[in-house]
Amino acid sequence: MTDQLLYLAISLAGVAAMVGLCAFLFGREVAKLDTRTAAARLGCDVPEFRLGHSALSADCRSAMLEDARDGSVWLVTARGDGFVTRRLSRRDVKAASRDGAALSLRFSDFTFPAAVIAFHDEDVARDWEMRMGKA
Numbered sequence: 001m002t003d004q005l006l007y008l009a010i011s012l013a014g015v016a017a018m019v020g021l022c023a024f025l026f027g028r029e030v031a032k033l034d035t036r037t038a039a040a041r042l043g044c045d046v047p048e049f050r051l052g053h054s055a056l057s058a059d060c061r062s063a064m065l066e067d068a069r070d071g072s073v074w075l076v077t078a079r080g081d082g083f084v085t086r087r088l089s090r091r092d093v094k095a096a097s098r099d100g101a102a103l104s105l106r107f108s109d110f111t112f113p114a115a116v117i118a119f120h121d122e123d124v125a126r127d128w129e130m131r132m133g134k135a
Contacts, residue, residue, distance in 0.1 A: 033078055
């Protein structure tokens with residue numbers, strides 16, 4: 001029994017050392033976003049995307065963009081050191097609610113179940129909430 005506990009303790013210490021080394025070497029930096037980067041990322045995922053209206057979150061980790069071609073609304077958000085894009089249509093969004101300047105979204109996608117986008121201004125959040133309702 002004592003040998004098993006020692007083996008477990010050494011294994012846990014080894015895992016903790018590997019996690020610490022990765023954090024030290026690669027950091028814990030989360031990607032930051034600007035409108036140009038968000039539009040370029042979305043352009044890679046959506047053929048013929050043309051930037052219409054856009055809004056950046058207060059923490060510069062999410063952006064909501066409108067495709068001027070068809071009026072569809074898209075979300076680009078940072079996850080780790082990369083970006084995730086999702087269309088914000090009635091089919092893709094299970095629930096959406098606004099609390100002041102923050103939009104809370106629940107998606108039908110189990111790989112990306114929820115997001116909260118906090119804007120600087122409540123009017124911006126209200127505007128995007130309405131745009132999502134039309135998409």
